[in-house]
Amino acid sequence: MNKVIEENKQGESLVIENKDQNSRKLYIESYGCAMNFSDSEIVASILSDQGYNTTEILEDADLVLINTCSIRDKAEQTIRKRLEKFNAVKRTNPGMKVGVLGCMAERLKSKFLEEEKIVDLVVGPDAYKDLPNLLAEVDDGRDAINVILSKEETYGDVSPVRLNSNGVTAYVSITRGCDNMCTFCVVPFTRGRERSRDPQSILEEVNDLWTRGFKEITLLGQNVDSYLWYGGGLKKDFDKASDLQQATAVNFSNLLDMCATTYPKMRIRFSTSNPQDLTMDVIKTMAKHHNICKHIHLPVQSGSNRILKEMNRLHSREEYFALIDNIKRILPNCAISQDLISGFPTETEQDHQDTLSLMDYVKYNFGFMYMYSERPGTMAERKLDDDVPEDVKKRRLAEIVQRQREHSEIKTKGYLNTVVEVLIEKESKKSDAEWSGRTSQNSVAVFPKENYKVGDLVQVKITNCTSATLIGEAIGFSLNH
Numbered sequence: 001m002n003k004v005i006e007e008n009k010q011g012e013s014l015v016i017e018n019k020d021q022n023s024r025k026l027y028i029e030s031y032g033c034a035m036n037f038s039d040s041e042i043v044a045s046i047l048s049d050q051g052y053n054t055t056e057i058l059e060d061a062d063l064v065l066i067n068t069c070s071i072r073d074k075a076e077q078t079i080r081k082r083l084e085k086f087n088a089v090k091r092t093n094p095g096m097k098v099g100v101l102g103c104m105a106e107r108l109k110s111k112f113l114e115e116e117k118i119v120d121l122v123v124g125p126d127a128y129k130d131l132p133n134l135l136a137e138v139d140d141g142r143d144a145i146n147v148i149l150s151k152e153e154t155y156g157d158v159s160p161v162r163l164n165s166n167g168v169t170a171y172v173s174i175t176r177g178c179d180n181m182c183t184f185c186v187v188p189f190t191r192g193r194e195r196s197r198d199p200q201s202i203l204e205e206v207n208d209l210w211t212r213g214f215k216e217i218t219l220l221g222q223n224v225d226s227y228l229w230y231g232g233g234l235k236k237d238f239d240k241a242s243d244l245q246q247a248t249a250v251n252f253s254n255l256l257d258m259c260a261t262t263y264p265k266m267r268i269r270f271s272t273s274n275p276q277d278l279t280m281d282v283i284k285t286m287a288k289h290h291n292i293c294k295h296i297h298l299p300v301q302s303g304s305n306r307i308l309k310e311m312n313r314l315h316s317r318e319e320y321f322a323l324i325d326n327i328k329r330i331l332p333n334c335a336i337s338q339d340l341i342s343g344f345p346t347e348t349e350q351d352h353q354d355t356l357s358l359m360d361y362v363k364y365n366f367g368f369m370y371m372y373s374e375r376p377g378t379m380a381e382r383k384l385d386d387d388v389p390e391d392v393k394k395r396r397l398a399e400i401v402q403r404q405r406e407h408s409e410i411k412t413k414g415y416l417n418t419v420v421e422v423l424i425e426k427e428s429k430k431s432d433a434e435w436s437g438r439t440s441q442n443s444v445a446v447f448p449k450e451n452y453k454v455g456d457l458v459q460v461k462i463t464n465c466t467s468a469t470l471i472g473e474a475i476g477f478s479l480n481h
Contacts, residue, residue, distance in 0.1 A: 026052040027061035028163075031079060032069025034271065035120050035191075036102055038171040038220055040067045041127050041160035043101065049133050059089055063097050063135070068104030070186045072373040076104055083118050084260055097138050099123060103190035106147045107377065113143045125176070125191050126150035129158075149177075149192035151234055156353035157207070166423050168215050168455050173197065174255065175221030176352030179236055182272065182301075183312045183379035184344065184372065187222055194235040196227045199250045199258060206263055214457050216267035216293075216423055219259070224270045225277035227252035253281035260289035265480055266438070267423060267457075269293045275315040276298065276324055283330050290480065294331055295365075295442040298323075299339035304351035307344050310384065317358060324362050335365040335411070335441035341401055343372040343393030345384035352396045356403055363407045365441065366468075371397050409467045412443065418469070420445065421478045422460045424452060445470040457481040 026047055030040045030051040040283060043065065055061055064086050067073040083098070090096045100112055100122040100263055106124040113122055120138045123131060124147035134144035154176055163168055177192040178185075221227065230241045230249040238246070250258075254268075259268055268289075273296055286292045302308055305317050315323075327334055340355060373395040374386045420439045426436035428446045435454075436446050446469060447460050464471040 002435070003048065003472055009180060024050075024052045024062045024293070025055040025060050025081070026063050026065065026069065027055055027058050028065045029082065029163070030067040030427060032067075032071060032075060032103070033172055034218065034220055035173065035222065036067045036069060037163075038173045039125060039128065041163050041171070042155050042173075043067070043131065044161040044163055045158050046128055046131055050135070054163070056466070058086070059093065061096055063099070064089075065099045065101055068100055068102040070103040070107045070190055070375065072370060073375070074373065078374045079104055087118055092292065097121070097135075099134075100253055101125075101128070103186065106149070106190040107186060110145055111148050112143060121145065122147060122148065126153045128155070129153070145225060151193065151195065152232060153198040154195060156197040159205070166425055166454065167213060170209050170214050170217055172209075172217050172221050172305070173203060173220045174202055174224060175227050176291075178222040179226070180223065180276075180314070181312055181379070183310065184301075184341065184375065185374045185440065186378055189377055191222065194223070194226050196229045196235065198232070199229050199255055202255065203258065203262060206259055206266065210263050210389060213455065215457070216269065217259075219256070219268065219270040221272070223272060223277060225252050225273050225279070225282060227255055229255075251281075253285050255289070256282065256285050256292065260292050262293055264289075267291055267293055269295065269442075271297045271448060273298050275313075275320050278323060280330075283327055283377065286334070287330050293440045293442065294333050295335040295337070295440065297337045297339075300358065300362075301339060301341050302347075302351065303355035304347070305354075307347055307351050307354075310346060310380075311344065312379065320358070321361060335440070335443070336362060337442070338362070338364045338367040338369075338404075340369045341372050342369070343388040343398040345380060345386055345388065347371070347372075347388055347396075352399075355400065359400070359403050359407065363410065364404060365411045365443070366408050367404045368475050369397060369400050369404065401423075405467065412465045412467060412470065415439075415443065415462045415470050416465060417461050419461050419475065420472075421480065422458055422474075424454050424456050424458065426454065443470050444468065445472060447472045447474050450474060 028040050030037045066082055068079050083194050086098045097120045100119050101123050102125055105122045112119045116480040121134050121144040126149050127146035130146045137144035175196050177194045178187045179194045181188055187468050228235050228251055230238055230245040300320055301311055374381050422437040422439055422445045424435045424437040428436040435449050436444045438444055445460055452458055457480050458474045459476050460474050462470045462472040
């Protein structure tokens with residue numbers, strides 16, 4: 001996916017197959033990060049057991065849920081507009097109930113219910129198992145809210161319903177929460193402290209996906225490299241664990257190795273990595289297994305040491321460069337992508353130039369780039385003035401995006417006249433005569449269908465490209481097919 005993405009992913013309605021015994025209809029939209037989309041699959045599973053089928057027709061729904069993102073103000077504004085739409089429909093269908101899930105629910109809590117009165121229930125990321133009780137409250141005519149953060153909940157015992165699935169790729173959540181306390185980020189406050197899921201339950205979920213014909217999984221967490229299972233509990237309490245627990249603990253490198261070894265033909269991705277926690281063991285495990293995709297999403301946020309310190313990022317520019325050098329040495333064919341913020345409080349022109357020079361050093365394959373958006377409750381909001389003018393933020397962001405476009409084009413052209421392995425995921429958007437899939441490095445490739453089908457792993461010779469897409473022709477099945 002050698003693609004520059006400048007805005008957050010738009011929400012989309014999600015559909016599953018109907019169950020005959022279910023009579024009520026659920027419409028659910030998800031916004032923001034992959035964790036939210038994964039959580040929606042957990043919610044759909046819990047509500048399926050309560051008699052709900054999903055529908056893609058809003059007007060038919062008995063229950064409308066929106067799984068929300070608080071990472072930027074624009075994301076919250078988008079969600080508010082959707083709630084206005086839902087309530088317009090509700091006026092013609094007064095029996096319909098509307099609920100807010102996820103990070104925005106956790107951040108705004110009772111404001112939606114008591115002040116704005118625009119929803120019937122508010123459910124935080126750790127309270128989805130309480131949905132049946134909350135819906136009973138709503139059915140009895142009462143507003144319902146549960147935004148309590150948990151020290152244990154991982155949903156490892158819930159089998160997710162695969163929403164809007166292509167039957168080929170799936171998310172597998174392995175951690176919840178975050179301990180890093182970056183000053184710009186609301187995640188530690190909306191999703192709580194880090195805890196990891198039992199590795200056995202993860203392997204069981206992967207096994208279920210493999211037996212159902214899925215060919216690729218993405219291990220998910222706010223920070224997958226922090227994965228640490230020692231029998232349950234918060235990561236921060238690991239030093240209080242027994243000697244036996246500490247000696248038998250499973251870290252992310254161990255988990256990655258277990259998954260890749262147990263399912264050698266399942267392609268494995270993971271996201272998101274944190275520079276301070278990505279170890280050499282993880283990189284070496286990636287090199288050891290052909291089925292671990294050679295792509296690392298490694299958010300840096302800024303190229304300036306001063307700004308990194310203001311952000312409470314626990315790595316320096318030099319440490320980041322050393323990590324990049326090690327990745328390129330051990331995994332020379334690995335794609336690297338980034339998150340970058342322009343206009344963080346106190347950012348000077350020199351700080352901005354440091355970010356551009358860091359981009360020139362790394363030459364990312366693609367990235368996610370945003371203007372700084374002050375989030376209520378964060379340390380930056382409490383202690384720093386949002387003092388970079390809007391026009392300066394926009395200009396700096398435009399320069400970052402342009403630099404990334406140049407690097408993305410260089411990386412994409414580097415695949416010309418090479419042969420890459422592609423997992424076919426779907427029909428190309430531009431032609432029903434072509435397949436679309438992704439390489440190990442997460443580049444999108446399109447090629448004539450011929451006799452191949454969705455789910456096939458094929459070798460594709462790249463003969464042309466756009467700035468973001470590889471174009472070629474299949475020359476046979478991959479050895480890993």
